Amino acid sequence: MTPAQIETFFATLAAANPQPASELEYTSVFELLAAVLLSAQATDVSVNKATRRLFPVANTPQALLALGHDALCEHIRTIGLYRNKAKHLLQTCRILIDQHGGEVPRSREALEALPGVGRKTANVVLNVAFGEPTMAVDTHLFRVGNRTGLAPGRTPLAVEMQLLQRVPERYRVEAHHWLILHGRYVCTARSPQCSACSVRACCDTGRQGQRSK
Numbered sequence: 001m002t003p004a005q006i007e008t009f010f011a012t013l014a015a016a017n018p019q020p021a022s023e024l025e026y027t028s029v030f031e032l033l034a035a036v037l038l039s040a041q042a043t044d045v046s047v048n049k050a051t052r053r054l055f056p057v058a059n060t061p062q063a064l065l066a067l068g069h070d071a072l073c074e075h076i077r078t079i080g081l082y083r084n085k086a087k088h089l090l091q092t093c094r095i096l097i098d099q100h101g102g103e104v105p106r107s108r109e110a111l112e113a114l115p116g117v118g119r120k121t122a123n124v125v126l127n128v129a130f131g132e133p134t135m136a137v138d139t140h141l142f143r144v145g146n147r148t149g150l151a152p153g154r155t156p157l158a159v160e161m162q163l164l165q166r167v168p169e170r171y172r173v174e175a176h177h178w179l180i181l182h183g184r185y186v187c188t189a190r191s192p193q194c195s196a197c198s199v200r201a202c203c204d205t206g207r208q209g210q211r212s213k
Helices: 003-016 029-038 044-054 061-067 069-076 082-100 108-112 119-128 139-148 156-166 169-185 204-211
Strands: none
Touching (some): 029 044, 061 069, 061 082, 119 156, 119 169, 139 156, 139 169, 139 204, 156 169
């Protein structure tokens, strides 16, 4: 994908969705962190169903610690790997209280030091909560980056680094959202909706498909 095609790609996505947002439901930075931690290997829909029950009961580090592991598990048991996630979430709550005054830290290093929080989760929090131009490469971004030719790479980190280099600066804060939504609803894994894709003319795979007809 050439620089001109990249510009058209993001300009098109931006025009269709000027203010993209996470599909996870949250009302605070801590709720966002908890939701993203719970979303590993789970859908946003399943996490939202669980947090709609959980957050009205406990939505701060102090409240979750008071709730305890067993009760937390009951609230999130519909999410995959819920026991491990409950353990990590409570450990994270303790660290936030002991080391960060109960607040979610804004540095990557501090976020990645939290149990259950890896680079992708840290990138989501830095981007969504603090407006930093990070790229949280999940399966959708990895697929879109490689399939379109926007940011080819063998690993999520390689795709992330490519995105940070190739996405024009004015699009970087929102790019994560546009790419994940495009991968979730259009450029899907098994049956990509190429015929309905607004950015097909910019995409390496889309252009190859047009030439082969």
